[in-house]
Amino acid sequence: MTQAPLIERHALEYPGGYTRSVGPALSKFFTGLRDGRIFGVKLGDGRVMVPPTEYDPDTAEELGEYVEVGPGGTVKAWTWVAEPRLGKHHLGKPFAFALVLPDGADLPMLHVVDVAGPEAMSIGMRVEPRWSSERVGYITDLDAFVPESAGGTSGAAPNGSSDAEAVTGIVTPIRLEYEVNAGRAASKYLRGLADHKILGQRAKDSQDVYVPPRGSDPKTGHPTEVEVEVSDTGTITTFCVVNLPGLSDLAPEVPYVCAQILLDGSNTPWFGLVQGIDAYEVRLGMRVKAVWVDQPSADARSIKWFEPTGDPDAPYDSYKEYA
Amino acid sequence: MRDVAVVGFAQSTARKDRERNEVEFISPVVQVAVERSGIAKADIGFTISGSCDYLSGGPFTFVQGLDAAGAWPPIRESHVEMDAAWALYEAWVAIQTGEVDSALIYGFGKSSLGDVHEIMTLQYDPYTVAPLWPSMVDMAALQASVFLDASGRTERDLAEVAARCRKAGLGNEFAIESEDVSPEALLERPVTHAPLRDSDIPPVTDGASAMVIAADDVARRASSRPAWIRGIDHRIEPQHIGARDLAASVSTRKAGERAGANGSFDVAELHSAFSHEELILRDALGINGTDVNPSGGPLVANALMSAGLTRIGEVATRISEGRADRGLAHATQGPCLQQNLVCVLEGE
Numbered sequence: 001m002t003q004a005p006l007i008e009r010h011a012l013e014y015p016g017g018y019t020r021s022v023g024p025a026l027s028k029f030f031t032g033l034r035d036g037r038i039f040g041v042k043l044g045d046g047r048v049m050v051p052p053t054e055y056d057p058d059t060a061e062e063l064g065e066y067v068e069v070g071p072g073g074t075v076k077a078w079t080w081v082a083e084p085r086l087g088k089h090h091l092g093k094p095f096a097f098a099l100v101l102p103d104g105a106d107l108p109m110l111h112v113v114d115v116a117g118p119e120a121m122s123i124g125m126r127v128e129p130r131w132s133s134e135r136v137g138y139i140t141d142l143d144a145f146v147p148e149s150a151g152g153t154s155g156a157a158p159n160g161s162s163d164a165e166a167v168t169g170i171v172t173p174i175r176l177e178y179e180v181n182a183g184r185a186a187s188k189y190l191r192g193l194a195d196h197k198i199l200g201q202r203a204k205d206s207q208d209v210y211v212p213p214r215g216s217d218p219k220t221g222h223p224t225e226v227e228v229e230v231s232d233t234g235t236i237t238t239f240c241v242v243n244l245p246g247l248s249d250l251a252p253e254v255p256y257v258c259a260q261i262l263l264d265g266s267n268t269p270w271f272g273l274v275q276g277i278d279a280y281e282v283r284l285g286m287r288v289k290a291v292w293v294d295q296p297s298a299d300a301r302s303i304k305w306f307e308p309t310g311d312p313d314a315p316y317d318s319y320k321e322y323a
Numbered sequence: 324m325r326d327v328a329v330v331g332f333a334q335s336t337a338r339k340d341r342e343r344n345e346v347e348f349i350s351p352v353v354q355v356a357v358e359r360s361g362i363a364k365a366d367i368g369f370t371i372s373g374s375c376d377y378l379s380g381g382p383f384t385f386v387q388g389l390d391a392a393g394a395w396p397p398i399r400e401s402h403v404e405m406d407a408a409w410a411l412y413e414a415w416v417a418i419q420t421g422e423v424d425s426a427l428i429y430g431f432g433k434s435s436l437g438d439v440h441e442i443m444t445l446q447y448d449p450y451t452v453a454p455l456w457p458s459m460v461d462m463a464a465l466q467a468s469v470f471l472d473a474s475g476r477t478e479r480d481l482a483e484v485a486a487r488c489r490k491a492g493l494g495n496e497f498a499i500e501s502e503d504v505s506p507e508a509l510l511e512r513p514v515t516h517a518p519l520r521d522s523d524i525p526p527v528t529d530g531a532s533a534m535v536i537a538a539d540d541v542a543r544r545a546s547s548r549p550a551w552i553r554g555i556d557h558r559i560e561p562q563h564i565g566a567r568d569l570a571a572s573v574s575t576r577k578a579g580e581r582a583g584a585n586g587s588f589d590v591a592e593l594h595s596a597f598s599h600e601e602l603i604l605r606d607a608l609g610i611n612g613t614d615v616n617p618s619g620g621p622l623v624a625n626a627l628m629s630a631g632l633t634r635i636g637e638v639a640t641r642i643s644e645g646r647a648d649r650g651l652a653h654a655t656q657g658p659c660l661q662q663n664l665v666c667v668l669e670g671e
Binding site: 007088112118121221222223 | 340341342343344346347353354364377379380381387389390391392393394395436437438441442445449450452453454455456457461464465466468469472514515516517518519561562563564565566569
């Protein structure tokens, strides 16, 4: 029977955004944007580049002669974004990405042009900045370039320059979303949990059983095609006592024990919590058994923790390879 | 210099592989490449991979790829956060040092886990470019805009490249998109990222490829017709796209000169993910009259982080099978053809 793949949603995000210090050249640039002005830098060969860099992109020579450019400019290349990305594209409506050559600059800069549609875009068209009303020292302080007003550029900043301190840092929010799939081997393992089973795998040419399986024998790279059910009872091969509270929403009250447990029939110790015993009585070789949730599902949390079986400890030789 | 040859290659692609994890789709490709090389896995001196952690959204996920290669007893290993063509370069250098005689190279990436066009934005300047969120397609479209304006070429020229590649893809079992279509018919389709149409843009592709290379007599013993790497070089341009001449690829031209990419070739495989890139690369390498991208190229299957290595593998396979004597392969990395690698391969 074909089953739907097990998919988990996953977001890559740093809360609050990455805080970046900008250095002298971009400080000049972002401070300029905040004040409604565009600054470039003179390169070693005399050309003016925007945004400015600290070093010449061709020769790595140190730069530092800043030149105010624009505000008017000319579109040198463009493409149309018909479907803006929510939370990413700041205009929130269709727009053009363009390489704009500000007057007085020799190399174009990438920014956006706000016009009604792609038919309003052309190479060579004249544009001027439309400034954001609230400027903080960020690339979108220049909200967009727009077609130049009749009679020439007007794009001076509405409130001119300020005496506020120079911009020294920016915060860049980033969020990426993923749908991660478990893969064939791990899906079998997860579905096994729903049936109260722990399913490992091994390669045809090896007796090493891996739990949870990832699809290949990490020693040889050979596919693990043989399914092996292992016991939910095993031996503690190593452990630590956790005394720091609040490490995870799932963590029990401190002190508690995180252990590596070699399940009977498996060759890879796996991670489990140990409960039902004073944390300081846990020891290597102790025999433990999984405690399952009442309704197991295809979820690694189907096993809550492990508790001692009360059997005599396993002899050291039986697990020393894993300790 | 030691003579180094490609002696084994394999690849795999999928539009959206939701069933297998990375290890499960790399592992068979590695096994096949090693089998084809005729060199025992335990005898391979060096293993190196190319991938990008952002594709799967987790730090150090490339390390998991090692499970597909097998790392016990401990192996000599390395990784590049780049297309695996650059892993091949490092492996080639490792062989030149005399430390090893053979190497396994693999590249992999599941582009379908997130919105890959958006994920690739994170490779741009994080201060003034990435916060505006141009996608990898937007960046390519800007280069196409510059190129058409500067060269006098037209959307018709792009459509001819796209139609030829899509047709060639019909003969490639690893093609994700292919069709027998005329340039005229493609021009009827809507422009989606001006001046590009969807046929000028590569399909999102999950995939992996693997290669074994070997030196001198090891290669001769392993393969009846090794594909010898006669020259290999790579060059990079500034990140600031305004500082580059986007209408030409100076780095490709220089890498080509250093790799000895002159004279005639039976086949060329170019890592031209977008139609206009093929035209820019042809100009940079002076390609004329050569069969370009007979596989259909990246326009029919573009597995990020392995598509560049696959170009070299496609040429090597044609040489080893006796279908070509001399071939040219190219790989690229970064927005708007920022970094380019050129490799010249020959049979004996």
